[in-house]
Amino acid sequence: MQHNLFDLAGRGALITGASQGIGFAIAQALAGAGARVILNGRSQDKLDQAADRLRGEGVDAARIGTTCFDVTDAASVRAGVDALLGSGERIDILVNNAGIQRRNPLEQFDDADWDALIACNLSSLYHVSKAVAPHMIERGSGKIINIGSVQCELARPGIAPYTATKGAVKNLTKGMCADWAKYGLQINAIGPGYFDTPLNKALVEDPEFDAWLRKRTPAGRWGTLPDLHGAAIFLASPASDFVNGQTIYVDGGIVSVI
Template sequence: MPTLFDLTGRTALITGSSQGIGYALAEGLAAHGATVILNGRSPEKLDAAVKTLADQDYTTHTAPFDVTHAEAIEASVAKIEAEIAPIDILVNNAGMQHRASLEDFPHDKWDDLLKTNLTSVFYVAQAVARFMLTRGHGKIINIASATSELARASVAPYTATKGAVKSLTRGMATDWAKHGLQVNAIGPGYFKTPLNKALMENTEFTAWLESRTPAGRWGDLDELKGAAVFLASDASNFVNGHTLYVDGGLTISL
């Protein structure tokens, strides 16, 4: 049974993985035997992340491309396939947040959120899936959110993108499952990440979150690793189009 979760010999590309959730998922997959390819726009942050993983004797590479540029994605994916290894696992994690009242939400930030949180998922998955489809197998994990189900004031555009990621995940599975691909999503609740720094420093918000979440606390990044390993491994070979919420019970409780 332990071999169900063994990722030895498999290669995983994780977007937006120089810090936060992306880095934690890269570390989790590497700990189970995968070679991980870290992506981001800052070569300096990527180099630091790779060094930390290499110090743990994990096999790592970097791919510093912009996930919102289709041509750059296609060129980088082709280079990875030709020079590193076939991509067996893709984690679409890159994302951004901007908080503002909806009536005053800047149009340029709306466009940025759509490109980074939603369009990039389509671009990267499409580029990687073209190779996976020819091989007849592959795992794609999109990072959704508790806000794929729930709305909160000041983040309606973010909520819109994450709701769309959930639906796009279902659409990808519907198109590609018959070709041997499993496409699923992870929906994190509120975790201690750089993206949530402002919220973590807000004592009023933290008190509200702790009272609203059945588990009564923020999530720790290590608690996301098991979900990623499950969805990346043979243990999930008949799981498709599913969003696995890792949220301390936030989305199931009033």
């Protein structure tokens, strides 16, 4: 029996959008399993604060790094990834987490908001994965974890463009599997349900939505960030070496019921 299926010691993980919320929670999980985590974001100050927080939680400073680049800009991504690899960093695990939300009825939706959602929630996965994958392919191994949503499967009024991006994340995950599994890569997605995060602050504070969500979710509650730790470690570890192209929903059962 293997006892190291979930051991990430010696592995390097690049996590986009890692200064807060889901990205930071995944960094906590992977660091706790032994990985060196490289936190990415657009604000170096926020990244430094996140790194300080990890150190304060007992993570060895030698297993924490930061890299500041814009995941929506292909040239910035290539330069950032090349700089990391050129400095001797390993990227065994890539977590494409960076994402934004914009809410408005579709007939009133601003074109600039549509473009921003596509750039951050979808194109960034393409840019970062395309920059990292060749190095994984050369090595013959790698884990890519894309962050989807229950909106990979479900729509709700006022967020049609967001829903479109997350549906595309699910299918891009399958497409990455189709092209890269033969090289020894595993590419999967996590589909969080409704989590109490900064991105959902307006919904958490809306009594009507809070009541609807608790009734709609079989588990009867909002997700908390530690609920994501297990799925992240599983998909980053040898335990998932024959799992590919899948979206694992961590949602309290929402997508299983009507």
